[in-house]
Amino acid sequence: MAASSQFMIAEAERRFPVRIRIGVPPDGLGSRLDRIKVWLDESCGADGWAMTPSGTRGVLNDALSIYFARCHPSERLRRQVVCRLPG
8 A cells, every 4th residue: 555545544544533444346437436425515514524544455446435524424434426437
């Protein structure tokens, strides 16, 4: 993992105690990622969340982590955005 990614992750973990991981399909998230970011800005404010790579098995782009200050945005994100978006 690149040093810049490690720094981003450490900073997000320091600022935001709640984390969710989202698996990224092999063909990527496409327009879902843009819609997720818009929802995050509207629901949490531009400074109220962070997103970092969260790869498993040595693959950096197969998952991402989204960090929040509180739990309720993560559950709302899962219900309202991630689970409802068409591919």
